[in-house]
Amino acid sequence: STKYPEIQRDERFARLTPEHVAHFRHLLGDNAVIDGVTSPSAAIDDDLAPFNSDWMRKYRGHTQLVLKPATTTEVSQVLAYCNEHLLAVVPQGGNTGLVGGSVPVFDEIVLSLSRMNAILSFDPVSGVLVAEAGVILEAADTYLASAASPHIFPLDLGAKGSCQLGGNLSTNAGGLRLLRYGSLHGTVLGLEAVLPSGLVVDDLCTLRKNNTGYDLKHLFIGAEGTLGAITKVAIHCPRRPAAQNVALLGLPSYEHCRRAFSEAKAQLSEILSAFELMDAGSQALVTQVTGNTHPLADGGGPHPFYCLVETSGSNAEHDSEKLGAFLESVLDSGIVADGTLAADETQARTLWAWREGITEALGHLGGVYKYDVSIPLADMYALVEATRARVAEAGLIGEGDEFPVRAVVGYGHMGDANLHLNVATRRFDERVEGVLEPFVYEWIQERQGSISAEHGLGLAKKKYIGYSRNETMVGLMKQIKGLYDPNGIMNPYKYI
């Protein structure tokens, strides 16, 4: 039984037996095993359910076994055994991934890293944090914030309360401040990973500079669990900025957003730490779901577009003066129709909630088709308009129950030219999917964009890798996969 008629179970993989499970119990202890193989029951199914279903409730697997190793040695022993017995494995972190990569497709074993959640060291002078892969992102940041010399984790995203560092690296998550702190390919200094053979790849380097041959850690960053399991991470963390200031802007058109971004870079330069885009539709959804009044509702709102601008610096007075002057200048020049500045940290959090809350609000509507794309900035929002027109032309959008589409919205990390196009439906519907795909991917390819800017490919985008990577590159990826995972047990059926 599967929801994916186009994917067949690979019968090279063994089916789990009570002997396999007995081995894992012996290796890890009873508390580290959720076992639906030897003792199936409704209660065990309930325990397995969260590991089988993704955050969007779009993808559902059928695992009967979850393993929770506590050490790298245990991960190594588990994987070596799986490799030898041809048992397929899905590494799972916080299970907040948005492309169906973190859940099994059939009966793959789930390897949960959640018990490997220790902070191992932090050097307040270099800012290097070393931690196990199962540490929750928010816990890492809270730890750094409370250090004697406060630091900040160089990645922040809406799922921070659940996602894990290993999952962040495996998806190469981008998030809200990539504009300021750069990608994980720049901030991760080293990692430890376990290959399916059981080989521990100890590349837990803590140096900023290390030009000694191929930098193999980069293969695991963004590999989505297809090469091995990440078990430890060393990452360079900046000093926590003493001051953070936030402004929310209302704008009449996308072109005005582009001009505002250009002005923000010019006027705020080194203190600019986020520049995010939200369209009117996305804000209407947050309003509808939370029941809150939009902060710019009174100033001629609703506006067609909104931008959230954040600064991070070392001098609160200087920064707020600069942000205030920026707001005044974009209001005076007519780039921005209305704007507000957060007066304190609570207000800043409230303004951020209008951006960070979009994903959750969309989730309340039914099924969401999510497209996370990179397109040169000039064309970026045109994709939302083109999609809206196509959905309307197909007669799929409207108020009544007979129309499957409820909204086509756009938001995202404008500072990184990364748009999130989301089509909210009453329920997942093949007719809608047929109208959206491959249309969206073709549109992106024509503009030399990327079909996945930050969420990865997983199962959702697996068929479409060719729209962003040529045959030579996919061929090389397959060779690397064959070298690291010759039996193909790591996260099978996904993009590679």
Ligand code: FAD
């Ligand atoms: P999971 O979902 O558990 O796994 C993701 C992938 O990594 C899977 O393929 C899995 O097999 C693999 N994996 C997990 N752990 C390991 C490991 N230790 N070793 C090897 N492979 C592993 N993403 C962004 O880039 N930017 C955002 O702004 C952003 N915001 C989000 C907001 C919300 C509300 C939600 C729900 C998701 C968001 N995401 C965002 C998507 C998601 O990619 C990130 O939340 C996060 O990086 C996933 O981490 P995780 O621990 O939940 O990984």
Ligand code: MLT
């Ligand atoms: C975001 O930027 O909010 C995340 O990537 C999640 C999403 O795309 O909804």
Ligand code: ZN
């Ligand atoms: Zn995002």
